[in-house]
Amino acid sequence: MFRALVVEKDAAGATRAVVRELEDSCLPEGEVTVAVEYSTLNYKDGLCLGAGGGLVKVWPHVPGIDFAGRVESSADPRFQPGDRVVLTGWRVGEIRWGGYATKARVKADWLVKLPETLTTRAAMAVGTAGLTAMLAVMALEDHGLVPASGEVLVTGAAGGVGSVATAILAARGYRVAAVTGRPETADYLRGLGAARIVPREDLAETVKRPLESETWAGCVDAVGGAMLARILGQMAYGASVAAVGLAGGAALPATVVPFILRGVNLLGIDSVMRPLPDRVRAWARIATELPMDKLEAMVRPATLADLPALGEAILKGGVQGRVVVDVT
Ligand code: NDP
Numbered sequence: 119m120f121r122a123l124v125v126e127k128d129a130a131g132a133t134r135a136v137v138r139e140l141e142d143s144c145l146p147e148g149e150v151t152v153a154v155e156y157s158t159l160n161y162k163d164g165l166c167l168g169a170g171g172g173l174v175k176v177w178p179h180v181p182g183i184d185f186a187g188r189v190e191s192s193a194d195p196r197f198q199p200g201d202r203v204v205l206t207g208w209r210v211g212e213i214r215w216g217g218y219a220t221k222a223r224v225k226a227d228w229l230v231k232l233p234e235t236l237t238t239r240a241a242m243a244v245g246t247a248g249l250t251a252m253l254a255v256m257a258l259e260d261h262g263l264v265p266a267s268g269e270v271l272v273t274g275a276a277g278g279v280g281s282v283a284t285a286i287l288a289a290r291g292y293r294v295a296a297v298t299g300r301p302e303t304a305d306y307l308r309g310l311g312a313a314r315i316v317p318r319e320d321l322a323e324t325v326k327r328p329l330e331s332e333t334w335a336g337c338v339d340a341v342g343g344a345m346l347a348r349i350l351g352q353m354a355y356g357a358s359v360a361a362v363g364l365a366g367g368a369a370l371p372a373t374v375v376p377f378i379l380r381g382v383n384l385l386g387i388d389s390v391m392r393p394l395p396d397r398v399r400a401w402a403r404i405a406t407e408l409p410m411d412k413l414e415a416m417v418r419p420a421t422l423a424d425l426p427a428l429g430e431a432i433l434k435g436g437v438q439g440r441v442v443v444d445v446t
Pocket residue numbers: 159160161162246247250273274275276277278279280297298299300303318340341345361362363364365366367387388389390432433434435436437439
Protein backbone atom coordinates (compact mmCIF):
# COMPACT_ATOMS: atom_id res chain seq x y z
CA MET A 119 0.00 0.00 0.00
CA PHE A 120 1.03 3.62 -0.44
CA ARG A 121 -0.51 6.99 0.33
CA ALA A 122 -1.30 9.57 -2.34
CA LEU A 123 -3.14 12.81 -2.94
CA VAL A 124 -5.63 11.72 -5.59
CA VAL A 125 -7.61 14.09 -7.80
CA GLU A 126 -10.98 12.52 -8.55
CA LYS A 127 -13.70 13.65 -10.95
CA ASP A 128 -17.39 13.12 -10.16
CA ALA A 129 -20.23 12.46 -12.58
CA ALA A 130 -21.01 16.20 -12.78
CA GLY A 131 -17.42 16.88 -13.91
CA ALA A 132 -16.28 18.50 -10.64
CA THR A 133 -12.81 17.54 -9.39
CA ARG A 134 -11.57 17.29 -5.82
CA ALA A 135 -8.27 16.22 -4.26
CA VAL A 136 -8.28 13.72 -1.38
CA VAL A 137 -5.57 11.74 0.45
CA ARG A 138 -6.11 7.99 -0.12
CA GLU A 139 -4.38 4.67 0.63
CA LEU A 140 -3.81 2.81 -2.65
CA GLU A 141 -2.61 -0.69 -3.62
CA ASP A 142 0.84 -0.91 -5.26
CA SER A 143 -0.93 -2.54 -8.22
CA CYS A 144 -2.42 0.91 -9.00
CA LEU A 145 1.03 2.28 -9.88
CA PRO A 146 1.64 2.92 -13.58
CA GLU A 147 4.17 0.98 -15.68
CA GLY A 148 7.86 1.86 -15.45
CA GLU A 149 11.25 0.33 -14.73
CA VAL A 150 11.93 2.10 -11.44
CA THR A 151 9.81 2.31 -8.28
CA VAL A 152 10.80 5.22 -6.05
CA ALA A 153 9.99 5.69 -2.37
CA VAL A 154 9.18 9.39 -2.64
CA GLU A 155 10.36 11.54 0.28
CA TYR A 156 9.65 15.08 -0.92
CA SER A 157 7.73 16.81 -3.67
CA THR A 158 6.94 20.45 -4.24
CA LEU A 159 4.42 22.89 -5.71
CA ASN A 160 4.61 24.50 -9.13
CA TYR A 161 2.16 26.60 -11.12
CA LYS A 162 1.33 23.51 -13.20
CA ASP A 163 0.53 21.58 -10.01
CA GLY A 164 -1.91 24.35 -9.12
CA LEU A 165 -3.63 23.81 -12.48
CA CYS A 166 -3.81 20.01 -11.99
CA LEU A 167 -5.13 20.36 -8.42
CA GLY A 168 -7.67 23.06 -9.23
CA ALA A 169 -11.17 23.15 -10.64
CA GLY A 170 -11.40 21.30 -13.94
CA GLY A 171 -8.12 19.46 -13.44
CA GLY A 172 -5.96 21.65 -15.68
CA LEU A 173 -3.60 19.56 -17.78
CA VAL A 174 -4.97 16.22 -16.57
CA LYS A 175 -6.70 14.01 -19.14
CA VAL A 176 -7.55 10.87 -17.12
CA TRP A 177 -8.93 10.58 -13.57
CA PRO A 178 -8.28 9.49 -10.85
CA HIS A 179 -4.92 11.23 -11.07
CA VAL A 180 -1.94 11.73 -8.76
CA PRO A 181 -0.40 15.18 -9.44
CA GLY A 182 3.09 16.37 -8.51
CA ILE A 183 5.34 17.33 -11.46
CA ASP A 184 8.52 16.67 -9.51
CA PHE A 185 9.78 14.52 -6.66
CA ALA A 186 12.91 13.26 -4.92
CA GLY A 187 13.36 10.00 -3.06
CA ARG A 188 15.16 6.66 -2.92
CA VAL A 189 14.97 3.85 -5.43
CA GLU A 190 12.93 1.01 -3.96
CA SER A 191 13.30 -1.42 -6.87
CA SER A 192 14.67 -1.17 -10.38
CA ALA A 193 14.57 -3.27 -13.53
CA ASP A 194 17.19 -0.95 -15.07
CA PRO A 195 20.90 -1.57 -14.34
CA ARG A 196 21.59 2.19 -14.01
CA PHE A 197 19.66 2.32 -10.71
CA GLN A 198 20.03 0.27 -7.53
CA PRO A 199 17.80 0.17 -4.44
CA GLY A 200 18.77 3.02 -2.13
CA ASP A 201 19.98 5.38 -4.89
CA ARG A 202 18.84 8.96 -4.25
CA VAL A 203 17.07 10.29 -7.33
CA VAL A 204 15.19 13.33 -8.57
CA LEU A 205 12.55 13.59 -11.26
CA THR A 206 11.35 16.75 -12.98
CA GLY A 207 9.36 17.13 -16.16
CA TRP A 208 8.59 14.50 -18.83
CA ARG A 209 4.92 15.40 -18.18
CA VAL A 210 4.94 13.32 -15.02
CA GLY A 211 2.21 14.66 -12.72
CA GLU A 212 0.29 15.92 -15.77
CA ILE A 213 -0.48 12.97 -18.04
CA ARG A 214 1.29 10.40 -15.81
CA TRP A 215 1.01 9.85 -12.06
CA GLY A 216 3.40 12.10 -10.18
CA GLY A 217 5.07 12.86 -6.89
CA TYR A 218 2.19 13.59 -4.48
CA ALA A 219 2.48 10.06 -3.10
CA THR A 220 4.78 7.93 -0.99
CA LYS A 221 5.54 5.82 -4.09
CA ALA A 222 6.01 6.58 -7.78
CA ARG A 223 6.84 4.32 -10.70
CA VAL A 224 8.54 5.89 -13.72
CA LYS A 225 10.86 5.27 -16.65
CA ALA A 226 14.54 4.99 -15.77
CA ASP A 227 15.38 7.52 -18.51
CA TRP A 228 13.53 10.24 -16.60
CA LEU A 229 15.53 9.99 -13.36
CA VAL A 230 18.69 11.87 -12.39
CA LYS A 231 20.91 10.61 -9.56
CA LEU A 232 21.31 13.36 -7.00
CA PRO A 233 24.77 14.81 -6.43
CA GLU A 234 26.27 13.55 -3.11
CA THR A 235 25.89 16.87 -1.33
CA LEU A 236 22.24 17.48 -2.18
CA THR A 237 19.61 15.96 0.14
CA THR A 238 16.23 14.89 -1.23
CA ARG A 239 14.68 17.78 0.71
CA ALA A 240 17.10 20.31 -0.78
CA ALA A 241 16.43 18.85 -4.24
CA MET A 242 12.74 19.64 -3.83
CA ALA A 243 13.45 23.06 -2.34
CA VAL A 244 15.10 23.58 -5.73
CA GLY A 245 12.54 21.53 -7.72
CA THR A 246 11.48 22.18 -11.31
CA ALA A 247 11.45 25.92 -10.62
CA GLY A 248 15.06 25.93 -9.41
CA LEU A 249 16.30 23.60 -12.13
CA THR A 250 14.68 25.90 -14.68
CA ALA A 251 16.28 28.94 -13.04
CA MET A 252 19.69 27.26 -13.33
CA LEU A 253 19.03 26.32 -16.99
CA ALA A 254 18.17 29.98 -17.60
CA VAL A 255 21.38 31.21 -15.97
CA MET A 256 23.38 28.64 -17.96
CA ALA A 257 21.77 29.85 -21.20
CA LEU A 258 22.56 33.50 -20.41
CA GLU A 259 26.18 32.64 -19.58
CA ASP A 260 26.49 30.46 -22.71
CA HIS A 261 25.53 33.65 -24.58
CA GLY A 262 28.27 35.69 -22.97
CA LEU A 263 26.83 37.04 -19.71
CA VAL A 264 29.44 37.58 -16.98
CA PRO A 265 29.12 39.56 -13.71
CA ALA A 266 31.00 42.51 -15.23
CA SER A 267 28.38 42.78 -18.02
CA GLY A 268 26.05 44.81 -15.79
CA GLU A 269 22.77 44.52 -13.96
CA VAL A 270 20.63 41.39 -14.47
CA LEU A 271 16.84 41.59 -14.19
CA VAL A 272 14.74 38.79 -12.66
CA THR A 273 10.96 39.00 -13.09
CA GLY A 274 8.39 37.25 -10.87
CA ALA A 275 11.23 37.43 -8.39
CA ALA A 276 9.34 36.37 -5.26
CA GLY A 277 7.98 33.26 -7.00
CA GLY A 278 9.75 29.91 -7.28
CA VAL A 279 11.78 30.41 -10.45
CA GLY A 280 12.53 34.04 -9.60
CA SER A 281 13.67 33.32 -6.04
CA VAL A 282 16.15 30.63 -7.09
CA ALA A 283 17.37 32.69 -10.08
CA THR A 284 17.97 35.66 -7.76
CA ALA A 285 19.94 33.52 -5.28
CA ILE A 286 22.05 31.80 -7.97
CA LEU A 287 22.88 35.02 -9.80
CA ALA A 288 23.72 36.93 -6.62
CA ALA A 289 25.93 34.07 -5.38
CA ARG A 290 27.82 34.16 -8.69
CA GLY A 291 28.55 37.86 -8.23
CA TYR A 292 25.89 39.39 -10.46
CA ARG A 293 24.09 42.58 -9.45
CA VAL A 294 20.44 41.50 -9.47
CA ALA A 295 17.42 43.76 -9.96
CA ALA A 296 14.34 41.88 -8.75
CA VAL A 297 10.90 42.73 -10.18
CA THR A 298 8.02 42.06 -7.83
CA GLY A 299 4.38 43.04 -7.53
CA ARG A 300 4.55 42.35 -3.79
CA PRO A 301 6.47 45.18 -2.04
CA GLU A 302 6.27 43.23 1.23
CA THR A 303 8.73 40.69 -0.21
CA ALA A 304 11.52 43.29 -0.52
CA ASP A 305 13.40 42.12 2.61
CA TYR A 306 13.09 38.49 1.50
CA LEU A 307 14.47 39.34 -1.96
CA ARG A 308 17.32 41.40 -0.50
CA GLY A 309 18.08 38.43 1.74
CA LEU A 310 18.43 36.25 -1.36
CA GLY A 311 20.94 38.76 -2.72
CA ALA A 312 18.87 41.22 -4.80
CA ALA A 313 20.65 44.58 -4.97
CA ARG A 314 17.60 46.48 -6.22
CA ILE A 315 13.83 46.00 -6.06
CA VAL A 316 11.90 47.06 -9.17
CA PRO A 317 8.14 47.53 -8.59
CA ARG A 318 6.07 45.53 -11.07
CA GLU A 319 4.18 48.66 -12.13
CA ASP A 320 7.43 50.20 -13.44
CA LEU A 321 7.35 47.59 -16.21
CA ALA A 322 3.60 47.12 -16.48
CA GLU A 323 2.87 49.59 -19.26
CA THR A 324 2.75 48.16 -22.76
CA VAL A 325 5.44 49.08 -25.27
CA LYS A 326 5.18 52.71 -26.31
CA ARG A 327 8.65 53.07 -27.79
CA PRO A 328 10.31 49.91 -29.19
CA LEU A 329 13.67 51.00 -27.74
CA GLU A 330 14.30 52.56 -24.34
CA SER A 331 17.59 53.14 -22.45
CA GLU A 332 19.91 50.13 -22.48
CA THR A 333 19.40 49.06 -18.86
CA TRP A 334 19.82 45.30 -18.42
CA ALA A 335 22.79 43.07 -19.25
CA GLY A 336 20.61 39.96 -18.95
CA CYS A 337 17.18 38.86 -17.80
CA VAL A 338 15.54 35.75 -16.37
CA ASP A 339 11.87 36.23 -17.18
CA ALA A 340 9.16 34.17 -15.47
CA VAL A 341 6.36 36.57 -16.41
CA GLY A 342 6.18 36.89 -20.22
CA GLY A 343 3.37 38.98 -21.74
CA ALA A 344 3.50 42.76 -21.90
CA MET A 345 6.31 42.88 -19.31
CA LEU A 346 8.62 40.77 -21.44
CA ALA A 347 7.79 42.91 -24.49
CA ARG A 348 8.74 46.03 -22.53
CA ILE A 349 11.96 44.48 -21.19
CA LEU A 350 13.16 43.54 -24.70
CA GLY A 351 13.35 47.26 -25.51
CA GLN A 352 15.43 47.92 -22.37
CA MET A 353 18.11 45.28 -22.97
CA ALA A 354 21.71 46.35 -23.55
CA TYR A 355 23.25 45.83 -26.98
CA GLY A 356 23.74 42.09 -27.66
CA ALA A 357 22.19 41.07 -24.31
CA SER A 358 19.93 38.05 -23.80
CA VAL A 359 16.61 37.36 -22.11
CA ALA A 360 15.93 33.80 -20.94
CA ALA A 361 12.15 33.33 -21.37
CA VAL A 362 11.02 30.85 -18.74
CA GLY A 363 7.38 31.47 -17.91
CA LEU A 364 4.06 33.13 -18.57
CA ALA A 365 2.82 34.13 -15.12
CA GLY A 366 1.76 37.48 -16.66
CA GLY A 367 0.47 36.14 -19.98
CA ALA A 368 1.35 34.16 -23.08
CA ALA A 369 0.95 36.93 -25.64
CA LEU A 370 4.05 38.88 -26.63
CA PRO A 371 2.97 42.37 -27.80
CA ALA A 372 6.46 43.34 -28.97
CA THR A 373 8.26 44.61 -32.06
CA VAL A 374 11.31 43.05 -33.73
CA VAL A 375 13.23 46.32 -33.31
CA PRO A 376 15.30 45.20 -30.25
CA PHE A 377 16.41 42.10 -32.18
CA ILE A 378 17.43 43.84 -35.37
CA LEU A 379 18.82 47.13 -34.02
CA ARG A 380 20.36 45.97 -30.73
CA GLY A 381 21.09 42.31 -31.46
CA VAL A 382 19.02 41.29 -28.42
CA ASN A 383 18.54 37.52 -28.01
CA LEU A 384 15.38 35.86 -26.73
CA LEU A 385 16.36 32.43 -25.41
CA GLY A 386 13.61 29.87 -24.83
CA ILE A 387 14.05 27.73 -21.72
CA ASP A 388 12.24 24.40 -21.47
CA SER A 389 12.89 22.10 -18.55
CA VAL A 390 10.22 19.49 -19.28
CA MET A 391 11.71 17.62 -22.27
CA ARG A 392 15.28 18.76 -21.57
CA PRO A 393 17.84 16.07 -22.54
CA LEU A 394 19.57 14.24 -19.69
CA PRO A 395 23.13 15.70 -20.09
CA ASP A 396 21.84 19.25 -19.52
CA ARG A 397 19.89 18.10 -16.46
CA VAL A 398 22.96 16.40 -14.97
CA ARG A 399 25.07 19.51 -15.63
CA ALA A 400 22.43 21.78 -14.07
CA TRP A 401 21.98 19.63 -10.92
CA ALA A 402 25.77 19.47 -10.48
CA ARG A 403 25.95 23.28 -10.67
CA ILE A 404 23.01 23.66 -8.28
CA ALA A 405 24.78 21.42 -5.76
CA THR A 406 27.92 23.55 -5.83
CA GLU A 407 26.67 27.08 -6.58
CA LEU A 408 23.33 27.55 -4.83
CA PRO A 409 23.94 28.75 -1.26
CA MET A 410 22.02 26.30 0.96
CA ASP A 411 21.25 28.94 3.62
CA LYS A 412 19.57 31.06 0.96
CA LEU A 413 17.67 28.02 -0.26
CA GLU A 414 16.42 27.29 3.26
CA ALA A 415 15.17 30.88 3.54
CA MET A 416 12.87 30.23 0.55
CA VAL A 417 11.32 27.05 1.95
CA ARG A 418 7.76 26.80 3.14
CA PRO A 419 7.13 23.25 4.50
CA ALA A 420 3.84 21.50 3.65
CA THR A 421 2.09 18.12 3.71
CA LEU A 422 -0.09 16.37 1.13
CA ALA A 423 -3.22 17.66 2.92
CA ASP A 424 -2.05 21.30 2.54
CA LEU A 425 -1.78 21.07 -1.23
CA PRO A 426 -5.33 21.85 -2.43
CA ALA A 427 -5.24 25.26 -0.68
CA LEU A 428 -1.66 25.93 -1.76
CA GLY A 429 -2.60 25.02 -5.34
CA GLU A 430 -5.24 27.76 -5.30
CA ALA A 431 -2.74 30.23 -3.85
CA ILE A 432 -0.05 29.64 -6.49
CA LEU A 433 -2.57 30.24 -9.29
CA LYS A 434 -3.22 33.68 -7.76
CA GLY A 435 0.51 34.50 -7.53
CA GLY A 436 0.25 34.22 -3.75
CA VAL A 437 3.04 31.74 -2.95
CA GLN A 438 6.45 33.07 -1.88
CA GLY A 439 9.57 31.05 -2.66
CA ARG A 440 9.45 27.26 -2.65
CA VAL A 441 6.90 24.95 -1.06
CA VAL A 442 8.52 21.66 0.05
CA VAL A 443 6.03 18.84 0.54
CA ASP A 444 7.00 16.08 2.97
CA VAL A 445 4.90 13.26 1.51
CA THR A 446 5.77 10.66 4.17
P1 NDP B 1 5.24 31.18 -9.01
O1 NDP B 1 3.76 31.32 -9.00
O2 NDP B 1 5.96 30.70 -7.81
O3 NDP B 1 5.90 32.59 -9.41
C1 NDP B 1 5.39 33.42 -10.42
C2 NDP B 1 5.62 34.87 -10.00
O4 NDP B 1 5.29 35.71 -11.10
C3 NDP B 1 4.71 35.32 -8.87
O5 NDP B 1 5.22 34.97 -7.60
C4 NDP B 1 4.72 36.81 -9.09
O6 NDP B 1 5.95 37.31 -8.58
C5 NDP B 1 4.79 36.95 -10.60
N1 NDP B 1 3.48 37.18 -11.21
C6 NDP B 1 2.35 36.46 -11.03
N2 NDP B 1 1.34 36.97 -11.76
C7 NDP B 1 1.85 38.05 -12.41
C8 NDP B 1 1.30 39.00 -13.32
N3 NDP B 1 0.02 38.96 -13.71
N4 NDP B 1 2.11 39.96 -13.80
C9 NDP B 1 3.40 40.03 -13.42
N5 NDP B 1 3.98 39.15 -12.54
C10 NDP B 1 3.20 38.18 -12.07
O7 NDP B 1 5.56 30.27 -10.27
P2 NDP B 1 6.98 29.60 -10.68
O8 NDP B 1 8.07 30.52 -10.28
O9 NDP B 1 6.99 28.20 -10.26
O10 NDP B 1 6.84 29.61 -12.27
C11 NDP B 1 6.92 30.86 -12.96
C12 NDP B 1 6.54 30.64 -14.42
O11 NDP B 1 7.50 29.79 -15.04
C13 NDP B 1 5.18 29.97 -14.62
O12 NDP B 1 4.56 30.55 -15.74
C14 NDP B 1 5.55 28.52 -14.89
O13 NDP B 1 4.57 27.86 -15.64
C15 NDP B 1 6.84 28.70 -15.65
N6 NDP B 1 7.73 27.56 -15.59
C16 NDP B 1 8.31 27.16 -16.77
C17 NDP B 1 9.20 26.13 -16.78
C18 NDP B 1 9.87 25.76 -18.06
O14 NDP B 1 10.36 24.63 -18.19
N7 NDP B 1 9.94 26.67 -18.98
C19 NDP B 1 9.48 25.36 -15.56
C20 NDP B 1 8.91 25.91 -14.36
C21 NDP B 1 8.03 26.98 -14.41
P3 NDP B 1 5.99 38.63 -7.67
O15 NDP B 1 4.98 38.42 -6.59
O16 NDP B 1 7.39 38.71 -7.19
O17 NDP B 1 5.60 39.75 -8.59
